[in-house]
Amino acid sequence: MKQPEGLRTCAKCQATTRAGKSCRSPAVTGKRVCRMHGAFAGAPRGKRNGSFKHGGETQEAVALRREASALLKRIREDGITA
Numbered sequence: 001m002k003q004p005e006g007l008r009t010c011a012k013c014q015a016t017t018r019a020g021k022s023c024r025s026p027a028v029t030g031k032r033v034c035r036m037h038g039a040f041a042g043a044p045r046g047k048r049n050g051s052f053k054h055g056g057e058t059q060e061a062v063a064l065r066r067e068a069s070a071l072l073k074r075i076r077e078d079g080i081t082a
C-alpha cells in the first residue's frame with residue numbers, strides 16, 4: 001500500500017515512546033509533538049470549556065477576591081496604617 005505524500009513529508013513527533021524509540025507520528029501543526037504526546041495538554045480554558053454563567057469565577061474576579069481578602073487579613077493583623 002502506498003503511503004500518502006502528506007504523511008511522508010509532514011513534520012514528525014519528536015517525543016520518545018515508552019519503548020524507547022522515537023514516535024514519528026505526524027506532529028500537530030505548529031507543535032513539535034503529536035496529539036498523543038501532549039500537543040493538546042489539558043482542557044481548553046474559559047468559554048471554550050463551557051465556563052462563564054455569571055462571571056463570578058473568572059480569573060479576574062478570583063484575583064480581585066483574593067486581593068481583597070489579603071488586604072482584610074492585613075488590616076485585621078496590623079490594624080489600619082498609612
Ligand SMILES: [Zn+2]
Binds near residue numbers: 013023033035037
Ligand atoms: Zn508522538
